[in-house]
Amino acid sequence: xxxxxxNWLNMRLLDDLSMQNTLxxxxxxRIKILISLAFVIIVTSFSKYEITGLLPLFxxxxxxxxxxNIPSTLLLKRLLIISPFILFVGVFxxxxxxxxxxxxxxxxxxxxxxxFISITVKLTLTAAAALLLVATTGINPICxxxxxxxxxxxxxxxxxxxxxxxxxxxxxxxxxxxxxQLRSPNGKGVQYRAWGSLLGQLLLRTYARAxxxxxxxxxxxxxxxxxxxxxxxxxxxxxxxxxxxxFFFILCRAVNxxxxxxxxxxxxx
Amino acid sequence: MHMADALISPVVGGAMWAATAGLASFASKKVxxxxxxxxxxxxxxxxxxxxxxxxxxxxxxxTGSSGHLGGGILLAILLGPHxxxxxxxxILAVQALFFADGGLLALGCNIFNMGFLPCYIAxxxxxxxxxxxxxxxxxxxxxxxxxxxxxLQLGAFGVVMQTxxxxxxxxxxxxxxxxxxPIHLAIGIVEGIITAVxxxxxxxxxxxxxxxxxxxxxxxxxxxxxxxxxxxIAALVIGSTLSWFAxxxxxxxEWSITETSGQEALQATTEIHGFFADLQEKLAxxxxxxxxxxxxxxxPAAAIEESKExxxxxxxxxxxxxxxxxxxITLLLAYLSGKALQYAGKS
Numbered sequence: 273x274x275x276x277x278x279n280w281l282n283m284r285l286l287d288d289l290s291m292q293n294t295l296x297x298x299x300x301x302r303i304k305i306l307i308s309l310a311f312v313i314i315v316t317s318f319s320k321y322e323i324t325g326l327l328p329l330f331x332x333x334x335x336x337x338x339x340x341n342i343p344s345t346l347l348l349k350r351l352l353i354i355s356p357f358i359l360f361v362g363v364f365x366x367x368x369x370x371x372x373x374x375x376x377x378x379x380x381x382x383x384x385x386x387x388f389i390s391i392t393v394k395l396t397l398t399a400a401a402a403l404l405l406v407a408t409t410g411i412n413p414i415c416x417x418x419x420x421x422x423x424x425x426x427x428x429x430x431x432x433x434x435x436x437x438x439x440x441x442x443x444x445x446x447x448x449x450x451x452x453q454l455r456s457p458n459g460k461g462v463q464y465r466a467w468g469s470l471l472g473q474l475l476l477r478t479y480a481r482a483x484x485x486x487x488x489x490x491x492x493x494x495x496x497x498x499x500x501x502x503x504x505x506x507x508x509x510x511x512x513x514x515x516x517x518x519f520f521f522i523l524c525r526a527v528n529x530x531x532x533x534x535x536x537x538x539x540x541x
Numbered sequence: 542m543h544m545a546d547a548l549i550s551p552v553v554g555g556a557m558w559a560a561t562a563g564l565a566s567f568a569s570k571k572v573x574x575x576x577x578x579x580x581x582x583x584x585x586x587x588x589x590x591x592x593x594x595x596x597x598x599x600x601x602x603x604t605g606s607s608g609h610l611g612g613g614i615l616l617a618i619l620l621g622p623h624x625x626x627x628x629x630x631x632i633l634a635v636q637a638l639f640f641a642d643g644g645l646l647a648l649g650c651n652i653f654n655m656g657f658l659p660c661y662i663a664x665x666x667x668x669x670x671x672x673x674x675x676x677x678x679x680x681x682x683x684x685x686x687x688x689x690x691x692x693l694q695l696g697a698f699g700v701v702m703q704t705x706x707x708x709x710x711x712x713x714x715x716x717x718x719x720x721x722x723p724i725h726l727a728i729g730i731v732e733g734i735i736t737a738v739x740x741x742x743x744x745x746x747x748x749x750x751x752x753x754x755x756x757x758x759x760x761x762x763x764x765x766x767x768x769x770x771x772x773x774i775a776a777l778v779i780g781s782t783l784s785w786f787a788x789x790x791x792x793x794x795e796w797s798i799t800e801t802s803g804q805e806a807l808q809a810t811t812e813i814h815g816f817f818a819d820l821q822e823k824l825a826x827x828x829x830x831x832x833x834x835x836x837x838x839x840x841p842a843a844a845i846e847e848s849k850e851x852x853x854x855x856x857x858x859x860x861x862x863x864x865x866x867x868x869x870i871t872l873l874l875a876y877l878s879g880k881a882l883q884y885a886g887k888s
Contacts (some may be wrong), residue, residue, distance in 0.1 A: 276596040283639050312646040317551045320709045324864040327871045334875050338882035350641050358545045361710050361717075368711040384711060391547045391709060398546035399641035406638040414638070424569030431631040433585025434592070438635070441589040449597060461598030461607040468738030471594055471610070475739060476747055478590040485582040494578070534867030 276449065280442045282350075286403070289342055290410030296340035300510040301409050301417035307517045308405040314521045315397045320387040321373065324530045326397065332517065333400035340408045347400050354399060355392075362391040411435050419500055429498050437485070441478065448474060543636070544651050544700055546644030550707040557703065558649030564657055565630060571623040580624060588628040591616060592635065599735060608731035613659030614668065614688045615736045619750070622660040629656035654699040659692035667691050676751070678741050685740060686733030693729035697721040 290297070296304075311332055318326055337344055369384035406414065415432040419425060452462060452470060462470055486494075523529075546554070572580075591612035598607040612632075616625035630652045636642040643651045671684035701717050704710050710717070743750055 275598070276593065279596055279640070286639055308645055312546055312644065313551045313555075316546055316549060316554060316646055324868045324871075327868050328875075330872065330875045331878065334879035335882060338879040341883075354545075354641055357543070358547050361548055361704065361712060364716075365711040368713065387709070387711065395545065395547035398644045398646070402637055402641045402645050403639075405645075411635075411638070424566045426569040426572045427565050427627050427630060429581065430584050430588065430627050431634055433582060434588035434628070434631045435635060437582075437586045438589040438592055441586065442593050445593040445597070461600035463600055464602045464734075467599055467735055468742040471597075471735065471739045472742030472746065474594070475590060475743060478586050479583070479747075479750060482583040482586040483579075485586065486579045489582065498581070528864070530867030530871040531864045532867065533870050534863030534865070537866060537870070538863055 276442060276446050280439070280446070283438075285346065286407050287410065289340075289346075289407040292341055294340050294408075296336055296408045299408075299513050300504060300506055301413040302421055303506070303510045303514045304405055304409050305414065305417055305421065307514060308401045310518060310521055311401050312398050314525050315394055315401075317525065318390070318394070320390055321383060323386060323390050323393060325524065325528045326390065326393050328524045328529045329397055329521070331520070333397065333404055336404045336408060340404070342404060342407050346407065347396075347403055350403060351396060351399055355395060358391065358395050362388045365391070416500060416502055420502060425498070425500070428500070437481070440481070444477065445474065543633075543643035544647040544654065544703055546646045548704055548707060548709050549647055549650065550709065551646065553703050553707045554646035554649060556649075557653050558646070561630070561649040561652045561657070564626065564661075565652075568623040568626045572627060575623070580620070584620060584624050584628050587616060587619060588631050591628070592632050599731070601731060608728065608735070610735050611655065611659075611689075611693070611728075611732050613655055613692055614664060614685060614733070615739060617660045617664035618668065618685070618736070618740055622664055625664075626656050626660040629660065650699070650703050654696040654703075658695040658699065659688070662695060663688040663692035676744070678744065681740050681744060682734075682737040685737035686730060689733030689736055690726065690729035693725045693732060694722060697725035 311329070315326065315329060333347070336342065337347075365388045366382060366384035369387065370382045372380040373383040373386055374381040409417075412432060415428050415435075418431070419428040448470070449462075452466065456463065572584075591610070594610045595612060597610070599609065600607050613625070613629055616628050619625070620628060633643065633648060633651050633655065637644060637648050637651070668684045668688035671687060672680045674680075698718070698721075701714070701721050704712070704717065705714050712720075740751070
């Protein structure tokens with residue numbers, strides 16, 4: 273099934289990207305988590321009619337992609353997939369909010385269209401923040417950082433366990449579904465008669481695998497406690513990096529930079 | 542039905558984060574004390590199972606479309622509510638990070654809608670009572686479908702409320718509700734049936750899995766406290782946002798109608814508006830929230846004055862040209878700086 277395979281490839285691509293060793297990749301994961309959250313909060317805190325004020329914030333993803341060596345196609349492809357639902361909700365804005373807010377030449381643009389564009393911009397920025405966090409950090413450092421930031425240990429352990437076995441399981445799922453498809457070439461999905469047995473078989477195999485993993489853990493001396501190891505402490509460049517972005521975000525929030533620049537430029541002419 | 546960052550406000554997102562964080566630490570404590578060590582890998586692998594199973598298309602007989610598994614109820618049945626909650630939280634976290642599905646700020650909303658509601662509401666209050674006495678195939682099917690439908694209805698309602706209180710979308714409360722609930726009824730039924738057939742398959746082939754985990758074991762104590770705490774936080778936020786909206790912050794449409802000449806544009810939709818406004822007046826749940834067209838015109842003068850002063854959307858037509866020019870320059874600069882950094886990194 274194309275869906276599973278392409279999703280799997282996407283995850284592996286992000287894993288590969290996170291293995292790089294660039295300036296961004298070397299920053300402490302905790303700092304990167306905090307900056308990502310701050311970025312998303314700043315982006316969402318703009319009013320729903322704001323477009324211009326949001327634009328300087330594009331410096332953040334662009335900088336990360338450039339220094340972190342992350343291809344922009346990664347983000348663009350993802351946006352194409354996730355946008356339908358959000359745009360579906362957003363597209364009602366132009367219908368319900370028709371009051372003109374802006375004149376460009378002879379065309380009057382309604383508040384609904386402005387808020388719709390604003391939603392699209394916010395979607396791009398926030399999706400970029402999430403993808404870039406994982407593409408420049410990797411899931412295991414994120415898990416460790418989450419624990420150090422105070423996230424409960426069982427949740428962190430669960431997250432890293434799940435991610436680790438996801439790849440093994442996805443491989444098995446792809447095999448099973450391919451085998452099913454080869455024997456039922458006419459259908460697009462799984463027929464209802466096979467719903468229970470197909471998923472049920474996979475579930476039984478999952479249980480068997482969990483048992484094997486548990487036995488293997490016992491062999492290596494697992495006593496019910498999981499120890500998480502950290503080595504790194506915050507360095508000065510981490511602090512500078514944090515301060516730099518926080519300052520930039522707050523500046524963007526406080527001052528509408530594009531408007532200011534436009535005024536300066538037009539005033540000067 | 543993942544809630545997205547682009548559609549929520551920081552207040553709503555932050556509040557749902559707070560509620561979810563509290564629930565996660567509660568569930569973690571429960572898992573740490575109550576669950577034997579073999580469940581550690583089991584939770585991880587079952588999370589991976591649901592994650593992968595969500596991507597399989599299930600053809601719905603009689604229609605051309607296909608359905609998917611959500612997995613909330615399935616996990617609750619297999620693992621019990623606490624472990625299931627953590628498992629769903631981890632699934633949603635991976636989806637937010639690797640697929641930008643939902644987003645980082647909306648993660649709290651999504652864990653609440655798709656984790657808390659099925660695990661702590663639908664499972665203990667619907668599935669358990671229906672199957673507790675003596676589990677049978679029929680009871681399992683009825684219980685799964687009822688719990689899945691209830692879970693998804695609540696989840697869809699959560700999405701509607703979170704969207705509403707964020708105030709980014711203009712979708713009127715009632716229309717959005719009328720859109721979301723029936724869709725999620727269908728999704729819920731499919732989800733329930735998939736859950737039911739999988740559980741009954743397991744019940745027939747390997748019943749020890751079910752008897753060992755959830756079906757026969759009485760719930761140690763139904764987690765009333767976190768349920769109440771979560772609802773309390775949600776209510777608090779809803780209340781405070783509501784009052785904030787109602788008092789200082791004029792709704793966008795309200796503002797713009799009184800401020801500019803929007804009446805003509807609105808005339809065209811009066812019929813639909815009238816219909817929904819009537820309907821809404823009869824149901825009057827949140828009268829101030831939608832269809833401002835009728836009420837805004839007679840809004841008290843004081844409110845209008847206030848709205849003029851608070852520079853909300855702050856649209857000044859004179860400066861908008863400057864805004865557009867400046868925006869183009871900003872984007873150009875962003876692009877160029879990106880290229881420069883890339884070049885600098887390579888050389």
